[in-house]
Amino acid sequence: MLEAYGLSDPGCIRPNNEDYYLLAPSLGLYLVADGMGGAQAGECASQLAAETVGEVVWRAGQYEPQLLIRALEEANRRVLNAASADTNLEGMGTTLTAVLDTGKEAYIASVGDSRAYIYHQGQLIVITEDQTWVQEVGKKLGIEEAQLKTHPMRHVLTMAIGVSDQLRINSYVVELSEGMQFLLCSDGLHGVVGDDGIASIFGNDDNLETKGRNLIDRARANGGPDNITAVLLRVVIPVEETEAREAAGEEPVEQQTQ
Secondary structure: OEEEEEEEEOOOOOOOOOEEEEEEOOOOEEEEEEEEOOOOHHHHHHHHHHHHHHHHHHHOOOOOOOHHHHHHHHHHHHHHHHHHHOHHHOOOEEEEEEEEEOOOEEEEEEEOOOEEEEEEOOEEEEOOOOOEHHHHHHOOOOOOHHHHOOOOOOOOEOOOEOOOOOOOOEEEEEEOOOOOEEEEEOHHHHOOOOHHHHHHHHOOOOOHHHHHHHHHHHHHHOOOOOOEEEEEEEEOOOHHHHHHHHHOOOOOOEEEOO
C-alpha cells in the first residue's frame, strides 16, 4: 500500500492555478496534471483529464499494465471533444503523470513534462522522460546543457493530452519495495528545484506532508515562476510480505514498457 500526500500552489507570478492533482487511495491511483490554454481552459483540461483517468480506473474490472494507457487515451479524447464543443476552450491541453498501485508493482504512465521520481536507498531516480523540445530535439542536436537552460524553445512540449488524436504515452513498471518514495510533480517544481534539492528534502526523516511543504517553499524561494504541484508517496508493505520477498531475493526493478 502507499501512504500519500499532495499539495498545489499557484507560485509567485501566476494569478491562477492550472495544475490539478488526484489522490484516490481506494483505487491505488495518484496523478498530477499541468493544464495549458487561455482563460480558464488550462484548469478545465487538467481537471477533466484527471477525473477521466480516475473514472476509467474505477470502472476497470482488473488492473493490468495497459489500463493507464487506455485511461490516458480516453482522457485525450474527452479533452479534444470538450475543446471542439466550446470555442472558449479551444487549444486547451494538459500534461499528466499517473501512478497506479497494484500491490507489488506500480504502473506509471506519462504525457508531457510532469515527472515521476523514485527516492530509494539514498538515490533519486527520474523515472519518466520529458516529452519536450529540449529532451527530444535539443539534446539530440548536441546542444550543451547550459545553453538548453536558456534556450527559447526550452518550455515547448512535444506532446500533451488534448493536442492531437495521435497520442504518445510513455509507460513504466516499478516493483515496489518497503520505504520506497515517489514524487509526482509539475514542471513548476522540477523546473526550478534541481535533483540535488529534491534529493536533499527526501533524504531526511520528515513525514510526507513536511517534505511536500518544503518542496513548495523551495520552489517559491527560487522564484516560483509557474504553478507548483507535488504528490508524495511512500511504500508501506506488511512485514510478512517484506520477509517473503527478502527470502526470495527480490530486488526493485524499473522496466519501461513501450
